Amino acid sequence: MTNDAAIDNKRVAKNTLILYMRMFLTVGISFYTTRVVLANLGISDYGLYNVIGSIISMLYIVSSTLAGSISRFLTVEIGKGDISRLKEVFVTSVNILLFASLIVIVLGEVLGVWFVNNKLNTAPDRLIAANWIFQFTLASFVLEMLCLPVVSLVIAHERMKVYAYVQILSVLMNLGIATLLAYSPIDRLVFYGSLMLVAAIIKDVIYIVYCRKNFEECIYKRF
Numbered sequence: 001m002t003n004d005a006a007i008d009n010k011r012v013a014k015n016t017l018i019l020y021m022r023m024f025l026t027v028g029i030s031f032y033t034t035r036v037v038l039a040n041l042g043i044s045d046y047g048l049y050n051v052i053g054s055i056i057s058m059l060y061i062v063s064s065t066l067a068g069s070i071s072r073f074l075t076v077e078i079g080k081g082d083i084s085r086l087k088e089v090f091v092t093s094v095n096i097l098l099f100a101s102l103i104v105i106v107l108g109e110v111l112g113v114w115f116v117n118n119k120l121n122t123a124p125d126r127l128i129a130a131n132w133i134f135q136f137t138l139a140s141f142v143l144e145m146l147c148l149p150v151v152s153l154v155i156a157h158e159r160m161k162v163y164a165y166v167q168i169l170s171v172l173m174n175l176g177i178a179t180l181l182a183y184s185p186i187d188r189l190v191f192y193g194s195l196m197l198v199a200a201i202i203k204d205v206i207y208i209v210y211c212r213k214n215f216e217e218c219i220y221k222r223f
Contacts, residue, residue, distance in 0.1 A: 014160075022164035029171045033178050037192070040181035045189045048126060049133055055112060056137045059104065063141070066097070067148045067155075074156035086217045093149045094220055101142045108138045129189045136193035140200040147204040150211040153218060166206055173199040 038046050070093045077086040112134060116122075122130050154163050177195040184191040211218040 018160045018164045022167050025168055026171045029168075029175055033171065033175045036175070036178035037181065040178065041188055041192065044123075045126070045129075048122065048130060049189060049192065051120065052116065052130060052133045053137050055115065055134070056108075056141045059141060062100075063145050063148065066100075066145075067152055070149055071152040071155045074152055078156055083217060087219070087221070090149055090153070090217050091220055091222075093152070094146075097145050097148055101145050104142055104145070105138070108134075112138065126189075129187055132190045133193040136197045140197050143200055143204055147207055150204075150207045150218060153211050153215050154207065157215065159214075162210060166203060169206070170199065170203050173202065 041049065073089050073093070074086065077089050113131070116130055116134050117127065120130065151163075174196070177192065177199060180195065181188050181192055208218075
């Protein structure tokens with residue numbers, strides 16, 4: 001076995017171990033977070049949040065497919081060592097996701113809002129909160145879509161430690177939000193949705209700042 005092959009094997013083993021640790025920690029924390037959220041929101045509001053979230057979560061199948069595709073294209077260009085081509089792939093992926101996000105926003109604001117207000121079985125006194133949650137959830141999804149290129153850069157460069165740390169930070173923020181629900185100064189469901197959006201923004205900003213500092217191809221320019 002050559003020295004390069006040994007280094008590659010060690011990197012693969014290290015990345016695999018990091019991802020497994022991330023999985024165990026996030027699953028364990030998420031189980032506890034769910035109990036705290038259920039206790040603080042109540043069964044009715046917790047169910048309402050999950051029903052509205054499921055309207056958007058169907059689109060995550062598309063976003064996960066896009067993330068995998070972008071990551072593969074970036075990995076190929078990284079292997080070739082052509083930085084100009086790598087920049088083109090990155091910018092192209094950003095442009096595609098900008099267009100896709102616009103479609104999601106239009107469909108969400110037209111069909112999604114109509115569904116929440118006319119087809120969703122919601123108590124009249126919770127309809128305003130349901131609309132707020134839908135807007136927060138839609139905004140979180142769009143932000144996650146727009147951040148896919150930088151997340152894919154992290155994965156393509158095999159910075160799994162960074163990816164794992166950000167995911168662990170995300171579930172810890174979710175746990176903190178669940179705990180803060182008991183001290184909410186406004187409607188708890190609206191408070192929870194707004195803080196989840198803030199947590200999504202923080203996570204995306206971390207990815208963007210890291211990639212801008214470490215990867216020269218992480219810059220937007222017209223091609």
